[in-house]
Amino acid sequence: MAEDKYLLKVDHLKQYFPVRQGFKTIPLKAVDDISFSVKPGETLGLVGESGCGKTTVGRTLLRLYQPTAGRIEFDGDVLFDSGEQYDEEGSLIVDGDGKPVLGQKVDVNMLPYRKRMQMVFQDPYSSLNPRMTVEDIIGEPLDVHGLYKTKAERRDRILELMELVGLNAEHAMRYAHEFSGGQRQRIGIARALAVNPQFIVCDEAVSALDVSIQAQVINMFEELQDKLGVAYLFIAHDLLVVHHISDRIAVMYLGKMMEIADADELNANPIHPYTLSLLSAVPIPDPITARKSKRIILEGDVPSPLNMPTGCPFRTRCRYATEQCAQKMPPLSDRGNGHMVACWNK
Numbered sequence: 001m002a003e004d005k006y007l008l009k010v011d012h013l014k015q016y017f018p019v020r021q022g023f024k025t026i027p028l029k030a031v032d033d034i035s036f037s038v039k040p041g042e043t044l045g046l047v048g049e050s051g052c053g054k055t056t057v058g059r060t061l062l063r064l065y066q067p068t069a070g071r072i073e074f075d076g077d078v079l080f081d082s083g084e085q086y087d088e089e090g091s092l093i094v095d096g097d098g099k100p101v102l103g104q105k106v107d108v109n110m111l112p113y114r115k116r117m118q119m120v121f122q123d124p125y126s127s128l129n130p131r132m133t134v135e136d137i138i139g140e141p142l143d144v145h146g147l148y149k150t151k152a153e154r155r156d157r158i159l160e161l162m163e164l165v166g167l168n169a170e171h172a173m174r175y176a177h178e179f180s181g182g183q184r185q186r187i188g189i190a191r192a193l194a195v196n197p198q199f200i201v202c203d204e205a206v207s208a209l210d211v212s213i214q215a216q217v218i219n220m221f222e223e224l225q226d227k228l229g230v231a232y233l234f235i236a237h238d239l240l241v242v243h244h245i246s247d248r249i250a251v252m253y254l255g256k257m258m259e260i261a262d263a264d265e266l267n268a269n270p271i272h273p274y275t276l277s278l279l280s281a282v283p284i285p286d287p288i289t290a291r292k293s294k295r296i297i298l299e300g301d302v303p304s305p306l307n308m309p310t311g312c313p314f315r316t317r318c319r320y321a322t323e324q325c326a327q328k329m330p331p332l333s334d335r336g337n338g339h340m341v342a343c344w345n346k
Contacts, residue, residue: 006073007231008038008061008199012086013070015053015060019306028305030056032255033070035332038199041225043232045246045263047239047278051302053255054235055122058201061233062117063110074113075198081106090331115145118192122204122235124184128176134187135172138162141194161190164224166216182209189217193224201233206241218245239282243267248338251275254305254313257332261339271341273318274298312344320345 013034016027031053038044046054059065061072069082083102085093093101118141121127128137138158141147148154159169165186176184185208192200202221206214222245224230236242242249242263249266251259251274259272270276273296280296298317303309311328315321324344332340 005039006037007040007042007075008233009071009073010037010061011035011071011073012084012090012092013057013060013072014068015056015065016068021306026306027068029255029308030305031060032308033329034252034255034257036250036257036260038231038233040198041229041231042248043225043234043246045242045249046233046235046252047237047242047249048252049278049302050237051254051305052252054252055203057252058119058203058233058235062119062201064119074117077108077113078106079108079110079113115141115195116198117201118195118197118199119201120185120188120192120203120205122207124181124188124208127188128184130176133173133175134162134167134179137176137187138190138194141191145195147195157194161194164193165190165220166213182213185209186217189220196228197230199231199233201235203235204237205234207236207238214241221245239278251278254303254308256313256329257340257342258314259339259341260332262337265337265339269339271335271339271346272343273320273346274314312342 013031014029015031016029018025019028034057036044046057048054056065060067063079067080067082069084071081072079081104083105084100085103087093095101132140135155135158138161139154142154142157148157158172162169162172167183167186167190176187179187185205189205206217209217218241221232225232234242234245246263248260249263250257251272253274259266259270259275266275267279270279277296277298280294284293300317303313303316309316309326311326312318312321312330315325318325322345330342330344332342335341
């Protein structure tokens with residue numbers, strides 16, 4: 001590996017979608033200039049409210065969406081590089097006409113990497129083919145990558161994967177519509193695990209499950225990580241679940257990265273005003289502590305990603321906002337021990 005420190009490295013990733021408004025097309029900035037990394041065998045939790053771009057990040061990393069700009073590096077190999085260059089302060093280098101100065105572009109064929117990077121999708125209802133049996137759904141990655149020599153070996157591997165995620169062997173010949181939402185999600189997890197990937201994007205992988213089943217699946221993810229050394233990008237809303245499974249947590253707001261830190265550090269010492277608000281909304285099981293804690297309620301509505309405020313996107317709802325916040329988006333700066341925060345005033 002070129003950089004044995006990281007399995008996945010993302011720099012200045014952008015994902016814009018063109019949206020027609022009248023006679024003109026404007027970009028919807030779903031992911032706007034974010035950078036982060038994931039180490040081998042590590043779990044990076046990605047949190048933020050609905051519509052902030054979490055799922056888009058996961059899909060763009062696996063190249064289910066063609067990135068607008070940025071650089072994606074996996075296990076030392078560059079999967080995508082738009083060629084845009086940045087200075088030491090993280091500002092885009094432009095020429096006299098204001099156009100980006102481009103270097104070498106890279107856009108590789110992803111098929112060889114599909115076996116090493118997998119995804120568990122958020123919606124178990126739409127991510128499974130209704131015309132395929134469970135056996136064929138889980139076995140499809142084995143077929144695509146030729147990971148068996150005989151039909152018996154294929155069948156044994158499928159039953160092994162089903163047992164791993166808590167499904168019975170008699171479920172193999174059933175169709176997806178015969179299962180509950182939680183069971184369908186287990187089928188999706190088994191399908192992702194079939195090729196023994198190094199990296200899995202878990203997009204709300206446990207949100208469709210009952211709380212008791214959530215705990216079983218989370219424990220299963222952790223056991224697989226210990227056994228196989230697989231790394232996760234764990235996307236979720238539930239901060240308690242994310243804190244339990246993650247080594248580090250990244251907080252997103254409107255396509256921007258606001259804070260990245262170790263899970264325990266972020267939980268004990270949140271710095272960004274948005275992170276403080278998110279953590280204040282987490283239910284506390286101890287009634288005495290809960291009464292003493294103060295809920296931070298954000299004022300105003302989330303701005304439209306089609307009409308983003310200048311500078312920091314959170315400034316319209318932030319009580320610490322100043323004129324500087326309106327002028328420029330603060331860069332992620334290290335506040336010690338890898339605790340990265342994008343805020344001018346905290």
